[in-house]
Amino acid sequence: MKNTFLFALCLLALACTPKKEGLKLSGTYDTPISDQLVKVELVKNNELTVIDSFYLETPGQFERNITLDEPSFLRLNFYNKHIVNMVLSNEDEVMLIKTEDDINQPYRLSGSKDTDYIYRVSNLKKDFEAQMQGLNARFIEARNNNDMAALEDIRQEYMTMQTANTKAIKKEIWEMDYSIAGLLSTSFLDEENEFTFLDSLSIKYGRELPNSTYTIALQDRVNNMRSLAIGSEAPEINLPNPEGESIKLSSLRGSYVLVDFWAAWCRPCRQENPNVVRMYNEYHNKGFDIYSVSLDKKKDAWVQAIAQDNLTWTHVSDLKYFQSEAAALYQINAIPATYLIGPDGKIIAKNLRGPELEAKLKEIFG
Numbered sequence: 490m491k492n493t494f495l496f497a498l499c500l501l502a503l504a505c506t507p508k509k510e511g512l513k514l515s516g517t518y519d520t521p522i523s524d525q526l527v528k529v530e531l532v533k534n535n536e537l538t539v540i541d542s543f544y545l546e547t548p549g550q551f552e553r554n555i556t557l558d559e560p561s562f563l564r565l566n567f568y569n570k571h572i573v574n575m576v577l578s579n580e581d582e583v584m585l586i587k588t589e590d591d592i593n594q595p596y597r598l599s600g601s602k603d604t605d606y607i608y609r610v611s612n613l614k615k616d617f618e619a620q621m622q623g624l625n626a627r628f629i630e631a632r633n634n635n636d637m638a639a640l641e642d643i644r645q646e647y648m649t650m651q652t653a654n655t656k657a658i659k660k661e662i663w664e665m666d667y668s669i670a671g672l673l674s675t676s677f678l679d680e681e682n683e684f685t686f687l688d689s690l691s692i693k694y695g696r697e698l699p700n701s702t703y704t705i706a707l708q709d710r711v712n713n714m715r716s717l718a719i720g721s722e723a724p725e726i727n728l729p730n731p732e733g734e735s736i737k738l739s740s741l742r743g744s745y746v747l748v749d750f751w752a753a754w755c756r757p758c759r760q761e762n763p764n765v766v767r768m769y770n771e772y773h774n775k776g777f778d779i780y781s782v783s784l785d786k787k788k789d790a791w792v793q794a795i796a797q798d799n800l801t802w803t804h805v806s807d808l809k810y811f812q813s814e815a816a817a818l819y820q821i822n823a824i825p826a827t828y829l830i831g832p833d834g835k836i837i838a839k840n841l842r843g844p845e846l847e848a849k850l851k852e853i854f855g
Contacts, residue, residue: 511556512577514565516585518596521545522568529555530564533702537564559701560603560669571596576603576670606670610661614677617654624650644848655679659686667694672703680710681839684718687711717820719837723748723830726782726815728805731792736780736805739834744778745853747846748828750821752784753794758825761842762798768850769802775854776832778802782815784824 518527522545529541540563541555560578565585567573573585573596583600598604624647631639658677665671672694680687691711694704716724726738726748738748749765751758769779783806785791795804807813811821819828829838829849841849 511554511579513552513554513582514577514585515552515583516550516596517587518545518549518551518567518571518585519587521547521549523547525568527551527568528564528566529553530566531557532562532564534706562669562673562703565598567596573598574604574607575601576607576668576673577601578603603668603670606661606665606668607674610658610670610674610677613654613657613661617650620650621647644844655683659683662690663693667697669698669701669703672701672707675707680714682719684711684714684720687714688718713820717828717836717839719839721836722834723828723836724818726780726805726818728782728807728813728815730803730805731788731795736803738780738830741778741780741803742834743832744776745772745832745837745850746830747777747779747841748819748830749779749781750784750816750819750824750826751781752824753790754785755824759794759798761825762800764843764846766799766801768846772850772854773802777850777854780805782806782813783808784810784813784816784821786810 514529524544526542527545528539531538531540541553543551543553545551557577557579560576563575563577565573565575571594573594575583575598577583581601581603583598583604585596586599588595588597597608624643628640628643631643655678658674662671662674665674671690675683675687675690678686687707688711691704691708694701695708698704715721723738727735729735738746747765751762753759765779769777779802781800781802781804783791783804785794785806786808788806788808791804791806791808794800805815807815809816813821815821819826825842827839827841827846828836829841831837838849
């Protein structure tokens, strides 16, 4: 009888305990502005939505309860002066704390495993950027001394460090236990060169978090990238040259082809042209060709620029500016832009210019 009575009391206690609704966010902000709102912003589909706001009085303490539709990426925005990124769900109880070692980010969140994932990836990126500062100083010194051997050593060191950093970030993302932080951390990667990884990640999260807004957004990105991913066959282009003869991109199959989107009016394009001419002259006889697609509107300006810059390779254009069929097909929103196509017609690199183009051609042709 006694045990039955105790059991009933336990049930009563459970029934009377209010169910926790939403996440709890608390902390202290040192420099409150009494007449300005602090905002909690939801980041979703590349849009910011204010889901909570409040005023702070001295000494700047606050406590908020917020209910989310799903685990989400949030920003705690103090007057656009300090912004704290957060990855939270309704089960979280988190606190804003002061940091002592980062003047650029004096506040961070404590108590959120998902947010800690973001911090870990962010720290990997910061470490890499700190290493780059030292490398850049050495690069400037070697360039000033015209030390070509040192410049090549620095380039190789940079490539090694970049590869190691990317590998470490991908490992962190893959091991995030299906947290949406893994999906958000893909912003730390060069997605142009990581299609295979992103595709695998979208499949993985599609199995475990199929209804998450963030999973669906990644799947949409991957599907949009698929036709122009490295390893995919380059979409066909068939446009007229200055003489009016239609020339297909596939007619250059068998060579390494740089598909170069440019225009006579584009100053960065014209500044890059001498470098492209130099690469063409050095490697054309070894199997390198160029298929230039102009986004000009006026034929005279296009033809004049070809002659002025001594561009002696294949040129095509429909003279439709950014409404060009080829620009739409290759998702070109800004120029200069390039795709490097292998002899088999498949994309092997994107947006190579200057030293990067030179390094890639050197890698291919020796």
